[in-house]
Amino acid sequence: NAGVTQTPKFRVLKTGQSMTLLCAQDMNHEYMYWYRQDPGMGLRLIHYSVGEGTTAKGEVPDGYNVSRLKKQNFLLGLESAAPSQTSVYFCASKKLADLYNEQFFGPGTRLTVL
Amino acid sequence: QKEVEQDPGPLSVPEGAIVSLNCTYSNSAFQYFMWYRQYSRKGPELLMYTYSSGNKEDGRFTAQVDKSSKYISLFIRDSQPSDSATYLCAMSGNFNKFYFGSGTKLNVKP
Numbered sequence: 001n002a003g004v005t006q007t008p009k010f011r012v013l014k015t016g017q018s019m020t021l022l023c024a025q026d027m028n029h030e031y032m033y034w035y036r037q038d039p040g041m042g043l044r045l046i047h048y049s050v051g052e053g054t055t056a057k058g059e060v061p062d063g064y065n066v067s068r069l070k071k072q073n074f075l076l077g078l079e080s081a082a083p084s085q086t087s088v089y090f091c092a093s094k095k096l097a098d099l100y101n102e103q104f105f106g107p108g109t110r111l112t113v114l
Numbered sequence: 115q116k117e118v119e120q121d122p123g124p125l126s127v128p129e130g131a132i133v134s135l136n137c138t139y140s141n142s143a144f145q146y147f148m149w150y151r152q153y154s155r156k157g158p159e160l161l162m163y164t165y166s167s168g169n170k171e172d173g174r175f176t177a178q179v180d181k182s183s184k185y186i187s188l189f190i191r192d193s194q195p196s197d198s199a200t201y202l203c204a205m206s207g208n209f210n211k212f213y214f215g216s217g218t219k220l221n222v223k224p
Contacts, residue, residue: 040122042216050210090157101146105157
């Protein structure tokens with residue numbers, strides 16, 4: 001049982017390049033989330049999904065797109081990377097009916113945009 | 115104004131001290147309150163969960179929620195060096211979206 005995994009762990013991009021971050025969970029969770037974490041800003045929600053085939057915007061969605069084609073996977077895309085997107089990206093998943101409303105986080109992806 | 119405000123610290127205390135961490139919020143619709151602990155270069159992990167107002171105790175940790183003041187606290191008794199981490203408060207009005215504080219970095223000195 002791997003929990004939540006993220007690929008890649010590190011990446012350096014040049015301005016204007018595109019990339020996709022992959023999040024996978026093996027807990028059969030309905031909800032999945034993408035956050036970014038910047039110094040002094042805490043975790044900010046980018047996009048989230050309440051089930052396969054559905055996505056919704058969070059606090060800071062501009063410049064990102066997402067897809068949830070399979071229940072276990074949640075993809076985060078950067079079409080044209082900008083230096084302002086340099087951050088640590090965390091994926092999380094959560095069960096629909098959970099007593100403690102607990103999100104399970106992946107280990108993070110450190111992205112640098114030059 | 116941010117939805118959730120949290121003092122970033124850092125907070126440095128000697129081993130055995132009582133630690134108090136706090137968050138304030140502006141959205142009166144929040145009813146689910148959580149504290150996450152994040153070790154360096156790791157993802158956050160749920161530490162405490164409280165629904166609505168009141169106190170909740172789990173071992174050395176106590177979470178308090180005062181909805182009338184829009185203020186939540188986490189107390190750590192008999193703090194240990196292994197408690198050194200960043201503590202993030204989080205809150206939600208439903209089961210979908212969560213709002214996190216900026217995190218308080220705690221260092222417990224042996």
